[in-house]
Amino acid sequence: MKKSAVKIGIAGIGGYTGSVLYSILLNHPHGDIVWVSSEPSHVGKKIKHLFPHFMEKGEREVISLESALEMEVDVVFTALPHKIPMKYAEKIVKRGIRLIDLSADFRFKDPKKYEKWYGVAHSCPGLLEKSVYGLPEIFRDEIRNAEIIGNPGCYPTAAIIALYPLLKERIVEFPVIIDAKSGASGAGRAPSEGNIYCEVNEGLKPYGVFTHRHAPEIEEVLKMADTSAEAVFIPHLVPMTRGIEETIYCRLKEEIEEDKIFSIYNEFYKDEPFVQIFDSSTPPLTKYVLGTNKCFLWMKKEGKNLVIVSCIDNLVKGASGQAVQNFNILFGFSEETSLTQLAIYP
Missing domain, CATH: 3.30.360.10 (Dihydrodipicolinate Reductase; domain 2)
Structure with missing residues (x-):
């Protein structure tokens, strides 16, 4: 465990955005990944069994989101399908935990617009007013003090x-x-x-x-x-x-x-x-x-x-990298921390 590090939970490790998020945060000097969760069929498996490329970095075991949310962390990243993060958002926020959501659940201020485009009523419309659209180049000042960040779509x-x-x-x-x-x-x-x-x-x-x-x-x-x-x-x-x-x-x-x-x-x-x-x-x-x-x-x-x-x-600026950029702003780190990798070329 990193000394004085921000404690992190990642929900949705089994998807592409979750795996990219994990790979970026593994090397973050100020972050400590406390837990990772995924869908029920992945619970009990090691990350390397879901994504073999992690090898020795993938020894951590996947746990259920319900049990994960009982653990102490400072921030939760939800790399989950739309309609799922809002079911857990109130529980997360009530505990004083920051939420960075990579789904669409907190991108709109108007719950009716969300319902029109995603086909279900928003389960916690009161939290939409607290959410900030996580595009740092435009909303950086609002992101600094956000309780909930709705990470933009790609x-x-x-x-x-x-x-x-x-x-x-x-x-x-x-x-x-x-x-x-x-x-x-x-x-x-x-x-x-x-x-x-x-x-x-x-x-x-x-x-x-x-x-x-x-x-x-x-x-x-x-x-x-x-x-x-x-x-x-x-x-x-x-x-x-x-x-x-x-x-x-x-x-x-x-x-x-x-x-x-x-x-x-x-x-x-x-x-x-x-x-x-x-x-x-x-x-x-x-x-x-x-x-x-x-x-x-x-x-x-x-x-x-x-x-x-x-x-x-x-998967990076369009999802997981931008989520880490928001994390850096939220906790007062240099915005480029853990995000300075060069392009994989050719």
Whole structure:
């Protein structure tokens, strides 16, 4: 056990986001993982039996969430499917434990919006007012004192970081078009017909057209920058394991020099360690951010037409890495702690 370390519980170790979270926090100099939990079929197994790549780092045994929540910790990460974390949130918060939720259960302030898009009434709507949307580049000050952090979705992370500075300037016509593409790990580890090898390999598939749950999440935050914001969001599944690339099409209200566009972004993100303005004649690849907590942005303008490219790793900046970034802010550590890894390239 690390001396004077923050005591951590991880719920949902059996999924991709849970395993990536565990791998990042293992090396955190100020964190001590007290327990990990997962679904009932995993209870009693060692982490290395769920994910053999952990080897000697995976000797810890998985326990049930019910028994885990009786143990003393300072913060709980819930890397669980939507609709589950809210069942345990009140118990966690009442004990003075901070909650960082990687599901969608605490991303919206309006319980009716959650019910509309996730198909169930929110079981603890009173806690939504206490929750903070965990996008540090925009809500850092609110995150510092949060009891509950709703970690953003992967697509919204890439889209909001790409668009927010521009919308703050009120120079964009609406709607903006977000053409988003994600690797298959975004669908999670549970197998389904839509994400098995033969269905995904050598193909490109749009899905959730006008029905994807990340669309209202994107618009809700963009409207904080410009109340008239409107976005058409179309996600696609591409045959790769991980990574998100979003090509975003904007129409400017009036023609502006491309240098001015870059200056808007450079000024807005000048102190942000994880946002990289990609100053190159060619757009970035998803491989450039693979395994990192970085978001790479690239812009190109012609007349009043502006194209923005945003790349993140959906499992790191789009999920677990961002959760650790929020953890660092919440407990007063350097934001980059345990998140300085370079991309796995090629």
